[in-house]
Amino acid sequence: MDMAATIFGITISSAAMIALLKIIAIDIVLSGDNAVVIAMATRNLPKELRNKAIVWGTAGAVGLRILFAVLIVWLLKIPFVDLVGGMLLLWIAFKVLIGGGEDATAISAHNSFLKAVGTIILADVVMSLDNVVAVAGAANGHIVMVAIGVAISIPVMIYGSVFIVKAMDRFGWIAYIGSGILAWTAGEMILRDEYIQSITDISNKLEAYTVTGGITVFILLAGYLVNKRGQAKEKVRHST
Secondary structure, three states: OOOOEEEEOHHHHHHHHHHHHHHHHHHHOOOOHHHHHHHHHHHOOOOOHHHHHHHHHHHHHHHHHHHHHHHHHHOOOOOOHHHHHHHHHHHHHHHHHHHHHHHHHHHOHHHHHHHHHHHHHHHHHHHHHHHHHHHHHHOOOOOOHHHHHHHHHHHHHHHHHHHHHHHHHHOOOOHHHHHHHHHHHHHHHHHHHHHHHHHHOOOOHHHHHHHHHHOOOOOHHHHHHHHHHHHHHHHHHHHH
16 A cells, blocks of 8 residues: 655655655765865855855756756767766866965955856766766656755755865865865766777776776876965065
């Protein structure tokens, strides 16, 4: 016998309830990277704008994620979707790593706010494909459950990002860990693309980890060198 329950005034079956619980679990497990993106994108904003950017960026990202869940079958047929998404995420990982520093104060708060919101939405769009695929599978046709499940998981992303921002304010090296996570995710996306698989001979996990690790190290090293050069220029400017 199929039991029913009421959530937010909506009467749903036990099957839909099970789908909802799966969706919430998937969103919570897979929201770690998204929390890192939010934290990296907002860490240099003034505190009065930081929470506002987190809310607006997360809202935009969640809205698109729900839309993607509805369109997932069509999205997965787009050629080179993982390759293009991975390359874009690599650029985001590099930009958020070098986007801070003392020069950040020279950028208007308005522009910084819009850039942070845009970065959150763009990165979440790129990174949420796996999440959306998993959620779409767990939903089993219950589209309303997708929306409810994502909405329930929003606080995890928001509070997780706030915690990471506070940690980065205290320990600057954590920014490199965050950028490394994004770069590693990008490397996995690139290697997963059907075209890349067809032209490479990466046949086991060790080779895949080696390539992904190399990509991650390259992004971190490039970011480190750019940051060092920026710091050197800043010292020269202050000494003159």
